Amino acid sequence: MKTLETMGEVITTDVLIVGGGIGGLTAAIKTKEENPGLDVLITEKQTTGWAGKATKIGGFLAFLKPGDDPDGFIDYQVRSCGFFLNDQQALTKYVGDTHGAIEQFADWGARLARTPDGALFSFPAFWAPGFSMTLIDIDLMRPMRARARKLGARFLDKIHVVDLLTDGDRIAGAVGFDFITGRFYIIRAKAVILANGSCGYKVRRFWVSATGDGVAAAFRAGAEMRNAEFGNLYGHTVFQDTDSGMVGYEHLMNNAGENLAQKYLPDAGPAGVFLPIRLALGMQEEVSEGRGPIRFAPPSDGAPHEPPVGLPKLGDWMRRMEERERQYGLSPEAEREIGAPLHGETSCVKVDHEMRTSLRGLWAIGDTSYAGSAVAGAMPSPPGISPGSGIMYAVISAFWAAPSAARYAAETASPEVDGSCVEALKQQVFAPLEREGGLQPTEAISALQDVTAPMKYNLRRSKDRLEEGLARIEAVREKLPGLQAKDLHYLSKCHEVRSMTLCAELTFRAALMRTESRGFHYREDYPETDDANWLRWVILRRAADRAVGGAAEQAGDRGGDIELSTESIPIWKYAVQPDA
Numbered sequence: 001m002k003t004l005e006t007m008g009e010v011i012t013t014d015v016l017i018v019g020g021g022i023g024g025l026t027a028a029i030k031t032k033e034e035n036p037g038l039d040v041l042i043t044e045k046q047t048t049g050w051a052g053k054a055t056k057i058g059g060f061l062a063f064l065k066p067g068d069d070p071d072g073f074i075d076y077q078v079r080s081c082g083f084f085l086n087d088q089q090a091l092t093k094y095v096g097d098t099h100g101a102i103e104q105f106a107d108w109g110a111r112l113a114r115t116p117d118g119a120l121f122s123f124p125a126f127w128a129p130g131f132s133m134t135l136i137d138i139d140l141m142r143p144m145r146a147r148a149r150k151l152g153a154r155f156l157d158k159i160h161v162v163d164l165l166t167d168g169d170r171i172a173g174a175v176g177f178d179f180i181t182g183r184f185y186i187i188r189a190k191a192v193i194l195a196n197g198s199c200g201y202k203v204r205r206f207w208v209s210a211t212g213d214g215v216a217a218a219f220r221a222g223a224e225m226r227n228a229e230f231g232n233l234y235g236h237t238v239f240q241d242t243d244s245g246m247v248g249y250e251h252l253m254n255n256a257g258e259n260l261a262q263k264y265l266p267d268a269g270p271a272g273v274f275l276p277i278r279l280a281l282g283m284q285e286e287v288s289e290g291r292g293p294i295r296f297a298p299p300s301d302g303a304p305h306e307p308p309v310g311l312p313k314l315g316d317w318m319r320r321m322e323e324r325e326r327q328y329g330l331s332p333e334a335e336r337e338i339g340a341p342l343h344g345e346t347s348c349v350k351v352d353h354e355m356r357t358s359l360r361g362l363w364a365i366g367d368t369s370y371a372g373s374a375v376a377g378a379m380p381s382p383p384g385i386s387p388g389s390g391i392m393y394a395v396i397s398a399f400w401a402a403p404s405a406a407r408y409a410a411e412t413a414s415p416e417v418d419g420s421c422v423e424a425l426k427q428q429v430f431a432p433l434e435r436e437g438g439l440q441p442t443e444a445i446s447a448l449q450d451v452t453a454p455m456k457y458n459l460r461r462s463k464d465r466l467e468e469g470l471a472r473i474e475a476v477r478e479k480l481p482g483l484q485a486k487d488l489h490y491l492s493k494c495h496e497v498r499s500m501t502l503c504a505e506l507t508f509r510a511a512l513m514r515t516e517s518r519g520f521h522y523r524e525d526y527p528e529t530d531d532a533n534w535l536r537w538v539i540l541r542r543a544a545d546r547a548v549g550g551a552a553e554q555a556g557d558r559g560g561d562i563e564l565s566t567e568s569i570p571i572w573k574y575a576v577q578p579d580a
Contacts, residue, residue, distance in 0.1 A: 002419060002423060003419065004186050004417060004419055004422060007184065007186065007419075007422055007423060007426055008175075008183065008184030008185055008186050008422075008426065009183055009184070009185050009186070010186045010187075010188065011041065011156075011185060011186070011187045011188070012039075012187075012188045012189075012414070013039045013040065013041040013154075013187065013188070013189050013190075014038040014039045014040065014189065014190050014191065014409040014410075015031050015038055015039070015040045015041070015189065015190065015191045015192075015193065015405055015406065015409050016041050016043065016173060016174060016187055016189035016191070016192045016193070017031075017040065017041065017042045017043070017192075017193045017195055018043055018161045018174065018192065018193070018194050018195060018196050018213075018214060019042070019043075019044060019051070019052070019194065019195035019196030019197065019214065019366075019368075020042045020043070020044030020046070020047070020048030020049060020051045020052075020155065020157070020195075021044075021051045021052025021053070021054060021141070021195065021196075021197070021366070021394070022052060022054040022140070022141055022144070022366070022391060022394050022395060023052070023195040023365045023366030023367075023368075023394035023395065023397065023398050024042050024044070024048070024051075024193070024195035024196075024366075024398075025042070025048070025049065025141060025144040025145060025147075025148050026144065026394065026395045026398035026399070026402075027193050027195055027365060027398040027401055027402050027405075028040050028042055028148040028151075028153040029108075029144065029147055029148050029151060029153070029402075030398060030399060030402030030403065031153075031193075031402040031403075031405060031406045032148070032151035032152060032153055033151070033402075034402055034403045034406040034407075035406045035407075035409075035410055036151070036152070037410075038406055038409055038410065039154070040152070040153045040154065041153070041154045041155075041156060041187070041189075042148070042153060042154070042155050042156065043156045043157075043159045043161055043174075043176065043185075043187070044155065044156070044157050044158075044159065045158070045159065045160050045161075045179075045196070045213075045492070046157065046158070047157050047158075048145060048155040048157055049141045049142060049144070049145030050141070052197060052210075052367075052394075053197075053209075053367075053390065053391075054138075054140060054141055054391050054394070055138055055139070055140070055141055056138070058135070058136050058137050058138035058139075058140055058311070058313070058314050059135070059136065059388070059390075059391060060133050060134075060135060060387055060388035060391075061101075061102060061105075061112075061133065061134050061135070061136055061388050061391060061392055062098070062125055062128060062131050062132070062133055062386045062387065062388030062389050062392060063098035063099055063101065063102050063131065063132055063133075063134070063388075063392065064095050064096070064098045064099055064130075064131060064132070065099060065102075065122055065132045066099070068130055068131060068132055069129070069130035070092075070095050070096070070130065071130075071575075072129055072130035073095060073128060073129060073130030073131045074088070074091055074092060074095060074130075074575070074576065075576050076128070076129050076130065077091065077128070077377070077386070078091070078377065078574075078576040079576065081376070081377060081378075081379055081386075081519070082376055082377015082378050082379065082519065083377060083378040083518045083519045083529065084377065084378075084531070084535060084569065084571065084576075084578055085227065085374060085377040085378040085518065085519065085535075085537065085569065086374055086375065086376065086377035087353075087373065087374035087375060088574035088575060088576060089353065089573075089574070090353055090373055090374060090375045091375050091377075092575075093353060093400075094375050094393070094396055097396045097399060098392055098396065101392055101395050101396050101399070102120070102134065104395070105136060105140065105395075108143045108144050108147055109143030109146075109147075110136055110137065110139075110140040110141075110143055110144070111136065111137040111139070111140070111310060111311055111312075111313075112134055112135070112136050112137075112310070112311075113134050113135040113136070113309055113310050113311055114309055114310035115309060116309065120134060121134055121135070121309055121310070122134045125386060125387075125388065127386060127387060128386035128387075128388075131386060133388050135311060135314070136311070136391070137310075137311040137312065137313045137314050138311075138313045138314050138317060139313045140391075156185075158178055158179060158180045159176050159177070159178055159179075159185060160176050160177055160178075160179055160213070160492045160495060161174045161175070161176035161187075161196070161213065161217070162174075162175060162176050162177070162213075162217065162425070162429050162495050163175055163176075163217050163220060163221070163425055163429075164192065164217050164218065164220070164221040164362070165186075165188075165415075165417055165418075165421065165422070165425075166221055166222070166359075167415035167416045167417065167418075169359070169360055170359070170360040170361040170415060171189075171191075171192050171221065171359055171360065171361035171362040171415075172188060172189070172361070172415035172416065172417050173186070173187045173188040173189040173192065173415070173417065174187050174189070174192060174217070175187070175422060175425050175426070175429065176429075177429055177430070177488070177491070178488075179488040179489060179491065179492045180488065182488050184426050184429065184430075186417070186422055188414065188415065188417055189415075190361065190408070190409040190412050190413075190414060190415065191361050191362075191363070191405040191406075191408050191409040191412075192361060192362050192363070193355075193363040193364070193365060193398075193401055193402075193405055194214035194217070194218060194349065194362070194363065194364040194365070194368045194369070195214070195364075195365050195366050195368060195394075195398070196210065196213050196214040196368060197209075197210025197211075197212075197213075197214065197366070197367045197368060198210050198212065198215070198231070198344065198345045198346055198347040198367035198368065198370070198381075199211055199212025199215060199231065199344050199345070199346035199347075199499065199500055199503035199504075200342075200343055200344035200345065201342065201344045201445075201448060201449055201452045201453065201500050201503075201504070202445055202449065202496075202500070203341055203342045203343075203344065203449055203452070203453050204341050204342070204343060210367065211496040211497075211499050211500050212346055212499040212500055212502070212503035213495070213496065213499045214349070214364065214368040215346060215347070215348060215349055215368060215499070215502075215503055215506075216498070216499035216500075216502045216503060217499075218349050218357060218359070218362065218364060218368075219349075219502060219506070219540075219541075219542055220502075220542065221359060221362070221542075222358075222359055222541070222542050222544075223349060223350070223357045223358050223359045223362060223364075223541075224350040224357070224358040224539055224540070224541045225348040225349060225350055225372060225506055225510075225539065225540040225541065226348055226349075226350035226371070226372045226374060226537050226538070226539055226540075226567075227348055227371040227372060227374060227378075227510075227537060227538070228346065228348035228371070228503075228506040228507050228509075228510040228538065228540055229507060229510035229511040229513075229514050229521050229538060230348075230371050230376075230378060230379055230380050230381070230519065230520055230521060231344055231345055231346030231347065231348060231371065231380060231503065231506075231507040232342070232344070232380060232458045232459055232507065232511075232520060232521075233342070233343040233344060233345040233380030233383075233520070234275055234280050234340045234341070234342055234343065234455065234459060235275060235340075235343040235345075235380075235383070236249070236275050236340070237249050237252065237275060237283075237296075237338050237339070237340050238338070238339060238340070238341065239296075239336045239337070239338065239339075240336070240337040240338065240339040241336060241337070249261055249275055249276075249279055251296055251297050251298045252279075252283070252294055252295070252296060252297075252338060253294065253295050253296075253297045254286045254291040254292065254294055255291055255292060255293065255295075256291055258291075259297075260279060260282055260283065260286065260294065261279065263282065264278050264279045264281075264282035265278055265279055275340055277459070277519075277520050277522055280340055280455065280459055281455075281459065281460055281522065283340055284455040284456070284459065284460060288456075293337040293338070294337065294338045294339075295336065295337060295338055296336065296338050340455075341453070342452065342453045342458065343380070344380075344452065344503075345367065345370075345371075345380045345381060345382065346371075346503040346504075346506065346507055347367045347368060347369060347370040347371045347372060347380075347381050348369075348371050348372045348506060348507075348510075348540075349364040349368050349369040349372040350369070350372040350373075350539065351363070351364050351365075351369045351372055351373050353400065354400050354401060354403075354404035355369065355373070355397050355400050355401035355404070356401075356404060357369075358541075361408065361412070361415070363401040363404065363405050364401075365394065365397040365398050365400075365401050366393065366394035366397055366398070367381075367382070367390070367394065369397070370382060370384055370393055370397075373397070374537065375393070376389075377519065378518045378519025378520060378521060379519045379520045380520055381393075429491075429495070430491070432483045432484050432485035432490075432491055432494040433485050433488075433491055435482070435483075435484040435485075436484075437484055438482040438483060438484030439479050439480070439482045439483050439484060440483075440484065440490075441483055441485065441490055441493035441494045441496070441497050442493065444476055444479065444480065444483065444497045444501075445493070445496075445497050445500070447472075447475075447476050448473070448476050448497060448500055448501055448504060450472070451469045451472040451473055451476075451504070452500075452504050452507075457469040457508075458507075459522065460522065460524060461511055461521070461522060461523050461524065462523060462524045462525045463512065463523075463525055466508055466511055466512045467512070469508050470505065470508045470509065470512070473501060473504050473505050473508060474505075476497075476501050477501050477502075477505070480497070480498055480501065483497070483498075505562065506540055506562065509540065509562055509564060510538045510540060510564070511523075513538055513564050513566075514534060514538055515530075515533075515534070516528065516529055516530040516533070516534045517529060518534065531578055535568070535569050535571060535578075536566040536567060536568050536569060537566065537567045537569060538564065538565075538566055539564070539565045539566065539567050540562055540563065540564055541562075541563050541565075542561050542562070542563070543561045543562075543563055
């Protein structure tokens with residue numbers, strides 16, 4: 001039998017963090033602070049400290065400042081956003097930790113918005129009663145990267161982690177490849193923290209670029225999933241020609257001059273940033289019935305954008321965007337067509353209050369497990385409990401995971417790794433490079449987007465359309481064993497589409513099982529919320545006889561491997577109760 005060393009580069013660490021975005025960096029810092037003697041390794045598909053969403057625009061931070069109303073915020077989130085699918089204990093814990101996370105950003109050296117006298121700038125979160133908002137600059141991860149490196153964390157970039165390794169019923173590490181050199185990596189680890197994002201199906205590149213690698217790897221290894229049906233975020237309205245703008249939906253008009261917010265949300269109250277499902281369904285109906293295109297009609301006296309105080313990088317970015325719009329001669333805003341593209345945000349790895357998955361030795365944080373934590377309830381995550389929660393949840397969930405993972409790594413023996421399993425995984429990883437012809441990953445991605453992106457499948461759901469969508473997803477999945485990669489970059493795309501296809505199937509199968517409408521899950525054939533039968537979480541797991549040694553056989557991606565069940569929500573022990 002081949003030794004591990006003859007199959008690739010073997011790296012041994014105490015704690016492996018998969019993903020070098022804001023969650024991964026926070027987890028590395030907090031793990032080293034918990035136990036400086038532990039070896040901590042971050043692997044990142046791109047570049048640690050410049051990965052994920054946070055550096056693309058920085059953004060809002062939602063938090064509980066002194067004087068805010070935590071009980072009011074939680075009551076609103078459970079009743080009006082999560083529709084009682086929240087884990088209210090986790091939500092309460094999250095809310096209580098938000099102010100400390102804001103202070104931690106300042107300690108790390110990240111730049112927060114300040115008033116001229118230097119005080120933290122904040123304003124009421126008008127879409128989240130009882131909470132406050134502030135802003136953070138887009139270079140927020142640079143001081144965090146420096147902090148993690150100073151504490152002794154190691155970084156390994158340009159590594160696509162494909163699958164997890166197991167030793168019996170525990171995680172033993174991961175395997176992947178360097179898509180610059182082609183080197184195969186076998187990483188032995190006592191504890192693994194997944195921090196590599198949700199699944200956005202590559203529909204939008206500006207904000208949502210993750211492809212569900214961690215979600216899929218966790219599922220194939222045997223971890224349970226929760227709330228997968230809510231991986232269908234159509235997050236906010238944008239200008240179609242640039243896929244940008246975050247257009248306020250209170251000023252959307254159809255071609256007959258009707259205000260769509262007034263038409264579909266007459267009792268909505270203050271408008272937020274993210275698109276309510278009633279309006280999203282209405283937009284789809286307007287276009288399908290010939291009243292499109294939809295355009296933006298803002299008030300003529302709208303105030304110009306002003307860069308936030310104390311955020312030079314974000315202010316510079318805003319100015320450059322406005323200059324580019326003038327340079328390229330874009331039409332006036334009122335003449336530009338509006339769309340609502342899919343974000344996806346499948347983030348369904350089930351975790352407890354310390355972000356432990358159902359597999360021993362495996363944690364999942366940030367966008368990998370936002371929905372699976374049930375903090376947000378019956379809505380995609382982020383925006384989760386409110387806009388401004390994405391960065392905050394990534395950081396806070398890392399706060400929860402790091403001490404737990406550090407204690408486990410310090411107390412447990414090093415795992416064993418099955419060489420035959422590693423050899424099988426290596427063959428599977430590089431198989432697309434060995435084929436002289438076959439399905440191109442770009443073709444598979446396009447075919448998958450054709451079923452995940454349209455609202456008629458993923459938002460305006462029904463049994464017939466979900467089954468049609470599943471049949472199309474299965475058709476893509478059946479072709480995946482024939483994927484062909486012309487180089488290492490396309491090999492990465494092959495594994496991305498494999499992960500995305502599995503995430504899509506998890507979402508559609510969970511949505512088919514939930515025969516009611518709740519939150520962002522809308523069923524035309526079951527339009528009412530059914531507390532009597534569906535105050536439950538949908539749980540998905542891989543069939544036990546398929547999860548062998550962590551080796552993800554091609555059979556491990558087949559729909560027949562997905563077992564569905566439900567778990568009753570312990571509503572009796574929560575503070576916020578449904579009305580009698």
